[in-house]
Amino acid sequence: MVFHFKQTSHDFYVHEHLPFKLKGHGDAFYVYIEKQNKTTYDIIQHLRSKFGISRMTLWIAGLKDKKAIARQWISIYDRALKRLGGEVAFINALAEVAQVVDTWRHPFPLNLSVPITNEFRIKLNSEKKLGQEERQQALDIVKKMMEQWYPNLFWDQRFGINWRNASQWWEIMTWQAREKFDRPEAIFKLQAYASKCFNEYAEKRNKNKKILDWDIVAWREDRAMTYGIYSHATKTVQSCEVKWTAGNFFFTPTPEWKEIPYVPQKMLVTWPIPWYNLPLCASETPAWQSEKKFLEDNDLDAESMEKYRDYKVYGLRRPLWVFPTKTKVKYVQDNMLINFTLPAGAYASIVVDTLLEKLT
DSSP states (O other), X not given: OOEEOOOOGGGEEEEEEOSSOOOSOSSEEEEEEEEESOOHHHHHHHHHHHHTOOGGGEEOSOOOOSSSEEEEEEEEEHHHXXXXXXXXXXXXXXXXXSEEXXXXXXXXXXXXXXXXXXXXXXXXXXXXXXXXXXXHHHHHHHHHHTTSOEEOOOOGGGTOGGGHHHHTHHHHHTTTTTTTSOHHHHHHHHHHHHHHHHHHHHHHHTTTOOXXXXXXXXXXXXXXXXXXXXXXXXXXXXXXXXXXXXXXXXXXXXXXXXXXXXXXXXXXXXXXXXXXXXXOOOTTSHHHHHHHHHHHHTTOSHHHHHHHHHTTOOOOEEXXXXXXEEEEEEEETTEEEEEEEEETTOOHHHHHHHHHHHHO
């Protein structure tokens, strides 16, 4: 039984869904676009070149694959929109590189912390004519695989050819790259190294998916991400606030609210993508010992955090594993169509590669 994934745009669809309903009025203008064989950065760069604007003028909730038919929202504040010539000028510029599907209004724009979900449709192509028994066997494998957790790893495009983006981190840390990289490129490489460290830690923890005492977990509540501290003794979670606080390289979130039961299917263990102002588990706890050792082994200390601060690289804790939802599987001739939904920041490539390992 052999399936393969061509990853042409027509084999891979992704649609972005917002966690809130757009109100139809407000200071932020939203445009829903469909792009094909272009990255999100390609779209943004086109707008920047067209209007001579800063990257920070445009607001998105995530990046979408190049080799895909992808739909996502782009937003912009009214005050910036007026300088560009208004809604029509903005829509026309987007129409030069993508299909404009819809427009809307809302009181505030998107940002990368908005807990969107991404709906995927993947086509796995069969290399031969399948018998009825083979079809059912493959279907059973996929259905079972779609009921398990997957490591929430960053994918290869994050790291560049031969992982060069991450490997150049040390040049930036030692300031050897001051003249070599411009600021946006240096920031990207700092983020790439942080992502590499996250992947290595996630692979370590995903071997048994064991939760540790005082692990910081995350879950969605009222359309936003909520964080809490896990207690092994009581099997409960105490909510806490994880946010940027001035002046700290590392800090421990403070529990705020009452304890609630720990729900494994809902509450996901997180680990910090290394950046300035790093939230860590409480000192001397099992979770802290695990995090501290890994950070030390990768030279992530207060000195390196200064570089992240200087380049204004910030972020939030990221779940170590994710679970596909709204899954559907069916055949079209001998090819298999798989629909599923993942939270923001999770890569469908991880799911697809895992499936193919079982189907080849």
